[in-house]
Amino acid sequence: MRLAAFQQPGAATGRRAGLVVGEGPNWWVHPFPEGTDLIELLAADRDDREAAADTAARGDGLRPDQIRLLPPVYPVAMRDFLTFEQHVAGVGKGMQGHEFVPDEWYAAPSFLFMAPHAVTGGYDDVAIAPDTERFDYELELAAIVCRDVHNATTEQARAAIGGYCVMNDWSARDVQGREMKLGLGPSKGKDFATTIGPWVVTADELDDRRDADGFLDLRMTVKVNGEITGGDRSGHMGWTFEQMISYASRASWVKKGEVIASGTCGGGALAEAWGRTGELNPPPLRVGDVVEMTIERLGTIRNRIVARDDVVPPIVPARRLTRLEV
Amino acid sequence: MRLAAFQQPGAATGRRAGLVVGEGPNWWVHPFPEGTDLIELLAADRDDREAAADTAARGDGLRPDQIRLLPPVYPVAMRDFLTFEQHVAGVGKGMQGHEFVPDEWYAAPSFLFMAPHAVTGGYDDVAIAPDTERFDYELELAAIVCRDVHNATTEQARAAIGGYCVMNDWSARDVQGREMKLGLGPSKGKDFATTIGPWVVTADELDDRRDADGFLDLRMTVKVNGEITGGDRSGHMGWTFEQMISYASRASWVKKGEVIASGTCGGGALAEAWGRTGELNPPPLRVGDVVEMTIERLGTIRNRIVARDDVVPPIVPARRLTRLEV
Known part of the structure; x- marks a missing residue:
């Protein structure tokens, strides 16, 4: 359904x-x-x-x-995982200069909390981020959580997944690259827009697309202006959504109305090509470009990039430390 | 009030x-x-x-x-900034081997989104995180947002701050250290508990403690088992809360019911001493320890660390990549 x-x-x-x-x-x-x-x-x-x-x-x-x-949900929280090995390797080369997957990646399904307020609908226009010359997309598969869980087994996690949708985690790579040097992960590089949609397909509809290990295996594709620029299969994830939610809920909570995202699939971001080749080819996204993402069985989201029509406040540098008496 | x-x-x-x-x-x-x-x-x-x-x-x-x-609020989102130069320098030494503050730190008030579901009250017991031998506290000043803002000027940001409270961003440093190697920032290292309280002091009560640049200047102290282990003044922040909220709202949203945290003050975490000296002295927090944090005018939070009484699910390693046909 x-x-x-x-x-x-x-x-x-x-x-x-x-x-x-x-x-x-x-x-x-x-x-x-x-x-x-x-x-x-x-x-x-x-x-x-x-x-x-x-x-x-x-x-x-x-x-x-x-x-x-x-958007099918205005999330109470969004966790974005990093489950596609190929993406980690490719982006790692661009960010760190060498293509490798750290041991820590294999040990546990890592994630970050995303801006929960920026979700937009499946066919909405998306205003380009400010201060970027490296605007990019990220093709992801997302699960919608319909029950609160805490210390969930994978069986309990499975019952907490209401359904799945397509997600585009729009990214300003230059902004993200600067802020990631501080070790906190990306924030302003991604907090302006996240497209989820076009709708939710209930989990029970996809049981026939699970492999022997329980991984959902769906074809994922992204096009820019009608040309295919990347794609993968969700069967390449390193963990199932049930394993991801179980991990996230360890000594913590995953709640009804949360979005749990796969992270970018292999070939699911221009930055992966930029990282591997050292060249901005394909070029960064521009105003007027149309990005279309399709996941088999889930549908297609399609968004035109438009110019910003708002005025963003200035960025203020730090007041340097002058020692006060403690 | x-x-x-x-x-x-x-x-x-x-x-x-x-x-x-x-x-x-x-x-x-x-x-x-x-x-x-x-x-x-x-x-x-x-x-x-x-x-x-x-x-x-x-x-x-x-x-x-x-x-x-x-907790004064169950946050719709929590942003944790990194505004104390001394903390960045000290922790940087432990994490990266050298004490320095990157240029990117000075350029803009960086932050991450935290787990919003883990807030606990000002005097609640806190269960020690699983899988850690380096349990730590973080002494922070937090603002409670009472109005939605988007592209806010600092004046608009000021009107959106309802009040302030004390925050302890409990941290499992070994867990955090492993996950930060992936570039996403900390998540499981901090998503089990965040203490906020004891109550909110309305912003108007603190106007007399602003310096000439508008920075709130309040003495901050942390004790473990009655002994002072660290402290600072909030006047050492690199940005005001108004500047932090204005930045966070650029091309994005800061919403009613959010918590905006200063990040750890100088000397506000054991990890800062561990980073500077290379030794676990003072020792990591243990079950039975009582951590007490006081911020002038705002009050005191006091929490006893207790053993976990729950069963956490196992952590599953990645399924290694086997290439499927795309």
């Missing part, structure tokens, strides 16, 4: 949840009753969700041109 | 907001009416907040032994 969040421009109602039907460009959305929460639908028993969908499907559908897709 | 969140063990009501009165150990809490939101009180006009406090103060007060202090 595919569940979308959307709004109808001009309608009195705000954010709504809907059932997506149809295939390819011929899809439409049947709204659930007002007040229906997408995360609650994901957490519901399968029979209850099916019954709600059957009821919704009997109502009128809305065509793509009648709605704007919204 | 001091505003606390608390619960009364055994009472039918849950989380409540209260007005703190009294001094030193002789303090008590006058509850606001049920349903009063602490962040809304911070965002209210000063006159309205004073009127609400006057009404609350006419009711009965609760003594410390009648309540449990809760």
Whole structure:
């Protein structure tokens, strides 16, 4: 089942949840009753969700041109993992000068917390980040969490995953490179926009695409202006989403409404080519470019990069230390 | 004005907001009416907040032994900055082998997103992190955000700060050291507990402690088992909270209910001494230790470290890459 969040421009109602039907460009959305929460639908028993969908499907559908897709969730937190070995090796060469995967990568599924406020819908325009001449995309697979877990086994983690969607973790590589020298990871290099969508495909729909170790194996592709620029398979992840959530929940919490992202797949960022070749080829993204990401079974997100129309405040350097009496 | 969140063990009501009165150990809490939101009180006009406090103060007060202090906010996000030059230099020596502050530090107030789900109250016991033999504290000053801002000037940022509190960003240095080798910053090294409290002191109460550049200058002290182990002054920060929030909001959002933390002050972590001397002296924190942090005007948080009583799931290493057809 595919569940979308959307709004109808001009309608009195705000954010709504809907059932997506149809295939390819011929899809439409049947709204659930007002007040229906997408995360609650994901957490519901399968029979209850099916019954709600059957009821919704009997109502009128809305065509793509009648709605704007919204991010399926405004996350209570976002964890971005680093699970694709090929990406670690390629970007490592650009950032550190040599292509290698540290032993620490193999030991545990590392992640960082991302800006949770910057999510945008699957077809929304994205304003280019300020201060960057190396604007880039990151093709990722994301899971939507529908139950709180703490010290979860992989079985408990599996029950906490409501579904999956496509994610583009837009990145300003020059900004990110500067701030990563301080050891804290990226922040302003990525906190302006993260596209998730186009909708959530419930986890039960994908069981037939798990391999013998339980890894979801879906083809992932990215195009810029219609040309394929990269791609991979999610079966190349070093850990399953269940293992990632179990790890994240160790002595901690993963909560309903969180987004758990795979990290960039192999070939899923221009920076990987820049790192390997030392040249900006393909060139950084520019205003007017259209980035399109497709994950098999999950759908396509497509975003045009537009100029910023806002005024960002100036960056102030540090006041240098003058010793005060402690 | 001091505003606390608390619960009364055994009472039918849950989380409540209260007005703190009294001094030193002789303090008590006058509850606001049920349903009063602490962040809304911070965002209210000063006159309205004073009127609400006057009404609350006419009711009965609760003594410390009648309540449990809760974190003043369950954050919608937490940003932890790195604003104390001395801490950067000291920890840098331990992590990278040499004491220096990179140029990038001076250029902009860098930060990371922290685990938002792990906040604990000002006097709560803290379970030691799993897998660590280098358990440590971090003494920080934190601001509570009461208004959403986007591309904020420092003046707009100032209006978005509701108040301040003390923060202990508990850290497992060995875990953190391993994961920071991957460039993403710390995550499992810090996601098990963050103490904030004991309450929020409204920003207007601290105007007399700003220096000529607008920096809050408050004495900060940490003790382990009653002995002073470190301290600094918040006037040693490289940026004001207004500058930090303005920077964080550039092309992004800082939202009501966020916690914005200063980063560790100079001498505010055992790791700083470990980095400078190469020896684990003072020793890492152990079960039974009591860590007490005081910031002038804001109060004291005091936490006993206890053994874990939960079972954490195993850590699974990566499945090595076997090339699949893309």
